[in-house]
Amino acid sequence: xxxxxxxxxxxxVIGLGWGVAFASGQTLIWSDEFNDATIDHSTWTYxxxxxxxxxxxxxxxxxxxxxxxxxxxxxxxxxxxxTYSGGKAFTSSRLTSHGRFAFTYGTLEARIKLPDVxxxxxxxxxxxxxxxxxxxxxxxxxxxxxxxxxxxxxLAGVVNRRVVSNAFxxxxxNQADFGGFIDAAVDLYQDYHLFRMDWTPTAxxxxxxxxxxxxxxxxxxxxxxxxxxHEPMFIITNLAVGGWNFxxxxxxxxxxxxxxxxxYVDYIRLYDNGDTELYxxxxxxxxxxxxxxxxTTPVDNSVTYDTDAFxxxxxxxxxxxxxxxxxxxxxxxxxxxxxxxxxxxxxxxxRNMQNYSxxxxxxxxxxxxxxxxxxxxxxxxxxxxxxxxxxxxxSYGLVxxxxxxxxxxxxxSFLNVDFNTISxxxxxxxxxxxxxxxxxxxxxxxxPSVARPTPENGSFGIFTxxxxxxxxGDYLLGVDGEFYIWENTLQPATQTPYEGSASMAFTxxxxxxxxxxxxxxxIK
Numbered sequence: 170x171x172x173x174x175x176x177x178x179x180x181x182v183i184g185l186g187w188g189v190a191f192a193s194g195q196t197l198i199w200s201d202e203f204n205d206a207t208i209d210h211s212t213w214t215y216x217x218x219x220x221x222x223x224x225x226x227x228x229x230x231x232x233x234x235x236x237x238x239x240x241x242x243x244x245x246x247x248x249x250x251x252t253y254s255g256g257k258a259f260t261s262s263r264l265t266s267h268g269r270f271a272f273t274y275g276t277l278e279a280r281i282k283l284p285d286v287x288x289x290x291x292x293x294x295x296x297x298x299x300x301x302x303x304x305x306x307x308x309x310x311x312x313x314x315x316x317x318x319x320x321x322x323x324l325a326g327v328v329n330r331r332v333v334s335n336a337f338x339x340x341x342x343n344q345a346d347f348g349g350f351i352d353a354a355v356d357l358y359q360d361y362h363l364f365r366m367d368w369t370p371t372a373x374x375x376x377x378x379x380x381x382x383x384x385x386x387x388x389x390x391x392x393x394x395x396x397x398x399h400e401p402m403f404i405i406t407n408l409a410v411g412g413w414n415f416x417x418x419x420x421x422x423x424x425x426x427x428x429x430x431x432x433y434v435d436y437i438r439l440y441d442n443g444d445t446e447l448y449x450x451x452x453x454x455x456x457x458x459x460x461x462x463x464x465t466t467p468v469d470n471s472v473t474y475d476t477d478a479f480x481x482x483x484x485x486x487x488x489x490x491x492x493x494x495x496x497x498x499x500x501x502x503x504x505x506x507x508x509x510x511x512x513x514x515x516x517x518x519x520r521n522m523q524n525y526s527x528x529x530x531x532x533x534x535x536x537x538x539x540x541x542x543x544x545x546x547x548x549x550x551x552x553x554x555x556x557x558x559x560x561x562x563x564s565y566g567l568v569x570x571x572x573x574x575x576x577x578x579x580x581x582s583f584l585n586v587d588f589n590t591i592s593x594x595x596x597x598x599x600x601x602x603x604x605x606x607x608x609x610x611x612x613x614x615x616x617p618s619v620a621r622p623t624p625e626n627g628s629f630g631i632f633t634x635x636x637x638x639x640x641x642g643d644y645l646l647g648v649d650g651e652f653y654i655w656e657n658t659l660q661p662a663t664q665t666p667y668e669g670s671a672s673m674a675f676t677x678x679x680x681x682x683x684x685x686x687x688x689x690x691x692i693k
Contacts, residue, residue: 195276195440199447202436203244208237211450212270214550214587216263216407219255223306226291227411227421229257237262243282244434246408248290250424252682254656258421259428263407267550268450268519268589271299271401275445277314278365280435283357284408286318287328289424291409291416292432293317294364296402299448302519302549302592308339310397313348314375315364317357320417322350329356332364334375334382338397345394349383361435370444373398401448408432450589453521461514461595461613462532464496468614472594477517483598485510491609494533494573499611504602511598519549519590526588527618530578530595536608537571542599544578551587553596573611580615631688634669650690658684 201212215237216222219229228248230236236247248261283292293316298309313335322331335348353362365376371388374381390396408430411418418424439445460471472478480500482488485508491501504510530544545555556578558567568574580588595613599606630639646652652673658681664674677684 195442197438198275198441198445199270199272200436200438201244202242203239203434204242205239207239208244208264212266213264214267214269214589216265216550218552219257221412222263222409224409224412224414225419226409227257227419227424228259228261228409229253229255230263230407231260232262233260236260237264242435244406246292246406246432246434248284248408248410248428248430248432250421250428259410259424261408261410263405263409265297265550266404267297267299267301268403268521268548268587270450271403271448272439273399273401273444273446273448274368274370274442276365276367276440276442277404277437278363278440279314279406279437280361280363281315282361282433282435283317283329284430284432285329285356285358285427286430288323288426289318289411289416289418290426290430291316291318291412292407293409294404294406294434296366296404298397299401299403300518302590303515303517304339307337307344307346308397310395310400310402311335311337312366312368312373312398312402313337314366315377316415319350319415322352327352329358330354332357332377332382336373336385336395336398338395340394347383347385351377351380351382353377361433367442368398369442370399401446404437406432406434406437450521450523454523455520455615456524457617459520459522459525459615461615462498462500462610463612463614464493464498466495466531466612466614471614472514472516478594479515479517481513481515483511483513484508486512489607494535494609494611496611499609501607501609503605503607504599506604507601509598509600510602510606511596513547513593513596516592516594519592520594522588522591522594522615524617525580525615527621528580529616530580530613531616532576532595532613533573533611534567534576534608535571535573536567536569536606538602538604538606538608539569540599540602540604540606542597542606544576545593545596545598546580546583546586546591547593547596548587548590549592550590552585553593554583554586555596555598556582573609575612580618632673634671644688644690650688652688653686655685655687659686 215232217230238245246262253260279294294314296312301309316333319333322328330353331350333350337346363378367374374384387395387398413419457469460468485504486502489501493499539560541559543555543557547553565578566576625641627640628638629641630643658678659675662674662676664672666672
């Protein structure tokens, strides 16, 4: 499901086998039976957005229950033909266990009922390497247990029967791939079918209803450069629409599959094959103070530069000499006018910072520049987020007088970040400064979550002028957050206020099939 080129690989020693029986008597060691009322967010998170995900896909992935939910003991992933965001003509969902659950080796199976994919739907059940945030694709490795909807199946008249399995990895800096397919005897949307992968230290095999699709030999990682398939991987299941890759349809008008298209997952189960190792979020979560650049602040753990973390100067930054706030090490930098600047601390492996989402990012900083800049963090499973530091605005403790001052940023100010998969623990960037921007940073660390204060009893006002409706406080636009109209779907209108002197009145933008708006606080 990542962007890739399809080709045959002749330089790697691999094997294709058929009719290999499953091992019997295996022990079930993990499963999601999807019997709860809602999706288990301790196991699953969502990839949200309409980037095309490297394949030119036509859908916008959401985290809405309209696109992913539990229904009658099954996970339902529903693709819809609708305009939702980003100009996409379809919506759907993509669930991943990234940062929450991963494993090495084992027998993984899922009982799935597919939608009618003819033509343009692309359901998948697959794995990606847990280190994708650091190595990127294909060096992280990819194993496709089930993909349906490929162009060759459509041309052969069996698009609803052809199941494709593939492996992708890095071979001497280039994409390597190997795979196969099988044509079922019936259309796969008529009933549930069992998709299974047997992964051992020597081979990977995939199956449809007990019949082997393909086998790849991974017994000699060095010879075949398949080290990727001896490292932890996480689970993804999704329903894509179109794309230049696989489906080979980029025009929404040419998608002819019936909508809504629903993919039902009865269960996903993992069996121990004697070599299986499990990786859960709680096992890898950092705790207490975590150091990024500190020598005297007490920390339980910290990054080690040039071993498990790297400081990258992205653009327009030059290192200077200077005196540290504490210890001997600090970052002393200058950015020249006329170009943007930025740098970040890149983790070699995702850091599980789930215990810090209500904590704080601490640093000491000194500068005399009045130039605006921003500080951010980034996650592999979601995205990046920034807070702005503008002279005369919110400073988080920064005083621009050339002396050291402590800056403390609530980590819940960073929105749309998955704290289970932090790949960049600290970033600083800015637009081209009007004059040289010189700054120093030291004593950078994360402190863990603190209990949120209990709200006062009473009424909390969101948009009201009645004092009786904000006895426990109110939402101050521009201070506590903003009000956003999505995708220009609403236009101002005139209306007499219900109370007070102000009201919010809108009319929907003509020609659109949806509208939306929201009050968005600056903290979670």
